[in-house]
Amino acid sequence: MALLPNPIVLQRADPFVLRTDDGYLFTGSYPTYDRITLRRSHTLSGLQTAEEHTIWRKHASGTGAMSELIWAPEIHRVGDRWAIYFAAAPTTAIDQAADTFQHRIFCLTCDDADPITGTWTERGQVDTGMDTFSLDATTFTHTDGRQYLIWAQQDLAIEGHSNLYIARMADPWTLETKPVMLSKPELDWEKIRFIVEEGPAVLRHGDRIFVTFSASGTGPEYAVGMLTANADADLLDPASWTKSPEPVFTSDETVRQFGPGHNSFTTTPDGRDVIVYHCRNYVEILGDPLFDPNRHAYMGLIAWDEDGTPRFGKPQLATRWTPATTDVLPPDGRLDVDETL
Known part of the structure; x- marks a missing residue:
């Protein structure tokens, strides 16, 4: 099978892709963590060269809760409006005593037809009822x-x-129900270097709903897990959800792809399901991994078992040049790349 044109966007961790009637919208964590950007392309492979538009910038340092470390924006269509969720911290981004970041979840909305040229309104913090570190909505x-x-x-x-956690919403920035904890890090593979579950993403297929998430530290140990529920179940009941005992998507040293995670889902024009995720192509990180910019956005096609379970396979070989690359061409020196996506 032909390889996919990967990566689809360089130096964008936490990639999020939304397919619309006007093409694919892409956003992700900007390397300097100071803005939210959007780019649009009619194909997934075209997102790399698509023009990038800044639609929001962080507040000036010292001016409040949205002034540092803008992380993991996602754009969604909710009813007749656009909504962007992101995490942001105050100028004192890290609470040294608590050994944790000080992020909270925030929402922007846009009522115009085009989210790139339209006007975005700050809706403020999404109050989850818990005043603690929160992110990745x-x-x-x-x-x-x-x-x-x-x-x-x-x-x-x-x-x-x-x-x-999960809750039902009254509007894009207001919870209607109390938060319910769906899952916590308790398996060995979720507790390597950091004890964390983050980056949830929703995939629906047949009569089931799947929520993938990322766990452990952000190095090669970073991996994707999965929760499963029946679509007709009470989604606010933790008992409706089952966690896979092993990660469903992990690093692959044979193609030098490490720490796949914080994914989103989209579809090809002909309806095939796609996972979009970030990876690094090396493990020797100098300095703080948080500020290493070379987590690139990749894509992969999802296969489905007969029982309706998704199979994500393995991270793909980089078929396009990447900074600090250590990727090796196949033995024949050529890459059969599928540029139709």
């Missing part, structure tokens, strides 16, 4: 027409930095 509208939010947040009474 994602959303979906269920078959009952109701909007749900899933995110990662710390509970100081539970070991670790973040667990996964």
